[in-house]
Amino acid sequence: DTGSAAAIPINEVDIAYVTPVTVGTPPQTLMLDLDTGSSDLWVFSSLTPSSQVRGQDIYTPANSSTSKLLNGHTWSIRYGDGSGSRGTVYLDTLAVGGLEVKSQAVQTAQEVSSSFTQEQSLDGLMGLGFSTLNTVRPSSQLTFFDNARPSLDEEVFTADLKYHATGSYDFGFVDRAKYTGNISYTAVTESPGYWTHSLSGYAVGSGAFQTTRLSGISDTGTTLLYLPTAVVTAYYRQVQGAQNSQYYGGYVFPCSSSLPTFTFGIEEARFTIPASYINYTRISPTSTTCYGGLQSSSGLGINIFGDVALKAAFVVFSGTNPPRIGFAHK
Numbered sequence: 001d002t003g004s005a006a007a008i009p010i011n012e013v014d015i016a017y018v019t020p021v022t023v024g025t026p027p028q029t030l031m032l033d034l035d036t037g038s039s040d041l042w043v044f045s046s047l048t049p050s051s052q053v054r055g056q057d058i059y060t061p062a063n064s065s066t067s068k069l070l071n072g073h074t075w076s077i078r079y080g081d082g083s084g085s086r087g088t089v090y091l092d093t094l095a096v097g098g099l100e101v102k103s104q105a106v107q108t109a110q111e112v113s114s115s116f117t118q119e120q121s122l123d124g125l126m127g128l129g130f131s132t133l134n135t136v137r138p139s140s141q142l143t144f145f146d147n148a149r150p151s152l153d154e155e156v157f158t159a160d161l162k163y164h165a166t167g168s169y170d171f172g173f174v175d176r177a178k179y180t181g182n183i184s185y186t187a188v189t190e191s192p193g194y195w196t197h198s199l200s201g202y203a204v205g206s207g208a209f210q211t212t213r214l215s216g217i218s219d220t221g222t223t224l225l226y227l228p229t230a231v232v233t234a235y236y237r238q239v240q241g242a243q244n245s246q247y248y249g250g251y252v253f254p255c256s257s258s259l260p261t262f263t264f265g266i267e268e269a270r271f272t273i274p275a276s277y278i279n280y281t282r283i284s285p286t287s288t289t290c291y292g293g294l295q296s297s298s299g300l301g302i303n304i305f306g307d308v309a310l311k312a313a314f315v316v317f318s319g320t321n322p323p324r325i326g327f328a329h330k
């Protein structure tokens with residue numbers, strides 16, 4: 001089996017991408033953020049207090065003839081940006097782009113933090129990290145990818161995220177039409193459940209490529225690219241008027257500044273992020289100050305290759321044994 005579904009930016013600066021997912025019988029469609037940086041599939045639901053729901057689609061297990069309560073199981077998750085949610089669990093039929101899993105753990109939110117309530121285009125998350133990160137207790141549950149594996153033509157899923165445009169997620173096959181040249185693969189360590197791998201180095205603009213292994217996680221659920229301070233200062237040194245603002249919590253610069261490109265290495269291959277991806281957003285609609293799509297990872301304890309980097313490539317998440325991740329030009 002295979003599946004293919006759209007990855008739709010939820011706002012004009014690609015803060016996140018959502019994908020239509022159907023749950024239950026008859027199918028209820030929800031727009032979920034497919035997130036390789038976590039491993040819980042949770043949804044706004046009929047169990048979410050109405051005061052915490054603002055325009056989101058909800059999953060109503062009572063309206064599904066195939067829903068089954070997973071008795072006595074609960075979950076609670078906290079994300080890197082401090083947001084979080086918690087609730088109970090149902091098993092139900094779930095499909096993404098024509099690929100169906102009969103008995104997927106669907107975590108129904110009984111509480112969501114305010115940033116989720118405010119994000120009306122996001123009906124929940126589908127974690128695509130390793131299942132070891134799943135927070136359901138007393139027994140942890142499998143991700144959609146782990147449940148789908150036995151029926152997949154190939155044990156892979158791919159992400160083709162696009163700048164200010166709709167991309168796609170494919171399951172079970174690598175679409176030759178979506179990339180050019182060869183796929184450059186590199187080893188993944190599953191610790192502690194993220195898609196953790198190294199970059200072979202970086203270059204700022206037309207500068208020399210710095211060969212240095214940078215370990216981090218490829219995370220479709222993180223908006224920006226977070227790298228060590230040394231790398232980030234080398235980048236913004238090339239930007240007129242750039243400064244690391246305590247007030248805005250990161251590097252900002254005059255929107256009129258011209259930005260260099262940023263190149264990262266995957267083994268011998270090189271991927272260049274256009275300057276436009278790094279001119280992330282105005283700090284407020286009328287401001288002439290802009291916030292960078294490349295920021296320091298020093299406060300995170302881990303480098304995060306988020307959407308700003310991932311949308312510069314066609315990315316293959318390979319669940320083979322051992323797992324590996326591949327990047328290709330597109």
Ligand SMILES: CC[C@H](C)[C@H](NC(=O)C[C@H](O)[C@H](CC1CCCCC1)NC(=O)CCNC(=O)[C@H](Cc1ccccc1)NC(=O)N1CCC(N)CC1)C(=O)NCc1cnc(C)nc1N
Pocket residue numbers: 015016033035036037038039077078079080081082083115119125133134135219220221222223224291
């Ligand atoms: C089982 C937990 C699970 C593995 C968890 N995983 C993650 O946090 C990574 C995961 O990919 C999550 C998935 C997000 C969560 C929010 C909703 C959208 C998806 N990524 C992050 O938290 C990265 C930081 N956040 C972001 O990158 C969010 C994503 C977002 C998108 C749309 C709407 C709202 C938020 N972006 C922003 O807030 N932006 C606004 C500001 C702008 N400058 C950049 C964009 C974890 O590591 N948690 C440990 C953890 C807990 N507590 C903290 C404080 N830090 C932690 N790392």
